[in-house]
Amino acid sequence: MIVGILGKPNVGKSTFFAAATLKSVPIADFPFTTIKPNVGMAYLRTKCVHQEMGVEDDPRNSVCSGGVRLIPVKLVDVAGLVSGASSGRGLGNQFLEDIMQADAVVHVVDASGSTDQEGQRTEPGSQDPAKDVEMVEREVDLWLLEIVKRDWEKASKLSEQLKTSVAPPLAQRLTGIGITEAMVDEALLRLHLKGDRPLSWPAGSLEALVRELRERNKPSLIAANKADLPTAAAKIPALKAGGRTVVPCAAEAELLLRKAAEAGVVSYTPGDPSFKVTKEGISQAQERALQLVKERVLDVYGSTGVQQAIDQAYFGLLKxxxxxxxxxxxxxxxxxxxxxxxxxxxxxxxxxxxxxxxxxxxxxxxxxxxxxxxxxxxxxxxxxxxxxxxxxxxxxxxxx
Ligand SMILES: Nc1nc2c(ncn2[C@@H]2O[C@H](COP(=O)(O)OP(=O)(O)OP(=O)(O)O)[C@@H](O)[C@H]2O)c(=O)[nH]1
Ligand SMILES: [Mg+2]
CATH class of the missing domain: 3.10.20.30 (Beta-grasp domain)
Structure with a gap:
């Protein structure tokens, strides 16, 4: 199973990726910092069974620290998506193929509303992250629509003539992103569309079909990133509209804690609600940075959200x-x-x-x-x- 990180430019996708994998990747405050996909190992956090079973474990393919088992899972970070990407704007749509290989998607947004739709820095709080979610999903759907529309007329006429379902040719166009004939059949059933009567489908049916296929087979959650900024808290509730799973997130804070833990400055396991400074004589700047993480993130949201988003993607979305x-x-x-x-x-x-x-x-x-x-x-x-x-x-x- 693979989880992919999707979102408009400059929202913190690569920071999320770096925090989760500790892989060093380009991060910068401008759009299109990432061009080629980053692939790495993140960790799934679970309570190890060893305590319940009354034994001491000898983990081999994962680590167990204080009863918390961290199991490696694959994570992919791609370029930012802008409006018009489906028809080649920005970095185009090539990377959509990469991200749609994933089984589930962490959709990272700038919850603080400090970046415009193109990913340029603007007045904090001036942008609406809920609109960004709509834009990104629309672009993905437009891209899928382009793919299923190829030779659609021919395929639909043929299926009416032969009285056979259009599901096989539709699925064939989408096999590259893991859509099967059974998935198309199910989607047609749910939308009350007859597979062998495509010419009589109401207008907008193909649009509804790609949306249904994406939502069911590429389930996603929202990582409401940059939650450490003061303008974020007021914008997070609106992201939950329509029953979406939203995880408040501060990827930069997680990256700082993970690096500090690696350097022996703090003791911290990803996903923890707190950390402990373990090194004496740290600089004032380090102390201040850690204090801010505590005050603006951990004390407010209970965690940095990065680990929770990954756990939720696997345990929640992918069961x-x-x-x-x-x-x-x-x-x-x-x-x-x-x-x-x-x-x-x-x-x-x-x-x-x-x-x-x-x-x-x-x-x-x-x-x-x-x-x-x-x-x-x-x-x-x-x-x-x-x-x-x-x-x-x-x-x-x-x-x-
Ligand atoms: N305040 C705050 N800033 C963050 C956070 N996460 C990332 N940033 C900043 O946001 C900017 C963009 O970060 P990236 O990780 O490069 O964003 P991206 O989405 O990968 O950007 P592209 O690859 O250009 O699409 C950088 O200046 C980061 O330091 C966060 O949790 N809080
Ligand atoms: Mg990036």
Whole structure:
């Protein structure tokens, strides 16, 4: 699974990315700082099962710090999107293809309203971030519309003549961004559009269809960034209109804390509501910067929001679950004796067989059953994984 960062220019997408991945990428106060996509590893924060299971873990594919397990997940940051991008303005629409590879989207906005629609710095509070959200979504939909409209007339006539659904040719145009025929079928059903009667669809149906496909299959949340600025608080409530998930965010503050933690200045785990200064003799400037993070961000919003946005994208939008495969269901170890070595992030609805496949294709091919380490019950191949499951996979090829 991949999460992508989308938004108009200069809102703090790359700052969010750098804070989440600690990768050093260009960040600057002008539009189109990012041109090529940045790809990196962020972390999903979850409560490790080791305490509940009464063991000390030996994490291998992730870290566990004080019971907080941080599991690597992929994050992509792209160029800013301006009005007209779908027809080539700004940096054009090439990068939309990159971002739409993602399974879910963190839509970063400048909640303080200090950047105009093109990403130029303006009077703080003068801009409406809710309008930015509309603009960005409209551009993505226009781009999708361009793609589905290619040869649309021909495809729709053919489907009426042959009395076959237009879903396959529509899906074919969108396979590049992970849209399947089944997804198109579902969207048509929800919109009450007959797949084999496209010529009789009411005006605006294609527009409604691409919107439906985007909203369902590329779910998004709003990271209301620059929340540390005084003009942000009043603008955040309006972003929630229509039931959107909104996470107040201060990417710059998170970046500062993560770097300070890396340098041993503070003790801080991403997502924490507070930090502790651990180094003596820090400069006055450092002290002041940390104080501001506490006063303007942590004390107001309870966290910097960066980690929450990532967690919410995976656990909320994608219904992801974290599962711990083991080879010994009593000691909770792998064959080397490591306790709870791996924590896997699986998409919502994944089965025990999917977990076996993720571990090794051979294990899936010779799968017999899974064993729940808590109840010691046997589970079949189609068992739907639940968050925090600890499972042993038993196969005819490789018995644990
Ligand atoms: N006050 C404040 N400023 C921020 C925050 N996050 C980012 N910024 C500033 O916003 C400006 C733009 O940051 P970038 O991360 O380069 O923004 P971007 O969205 O990647 O920009 P493009 O790549 O040009 O589209 C920089 O001056 C950042 O320091 C934040 O949480 N608070
Ligand atoms: Mg950028």
């Amino acid at each position: 992801a679950v974290v599962v711990y495969p083991v080879e010994d269901e009593t000691k909770l170890t792998n064959k080397d004796g490591d306790v709870l070595p791996d924590a896997y992030v699986m998409s919502g609805g994944s089965t025990a067989l999917d977990l076996a496949r993720k571990i090794h294709s051979d294990l899936a091919a010779t799968f017999l059953y899974a064993v729940d380490a808590r109840s010691k019950m046997r589970l079949g191949a189609d068992y739907t994984l639940r968050d925090r499951d600890v499972l042993k996979i038993v196969s005819s090829g490789r018995r644990g």
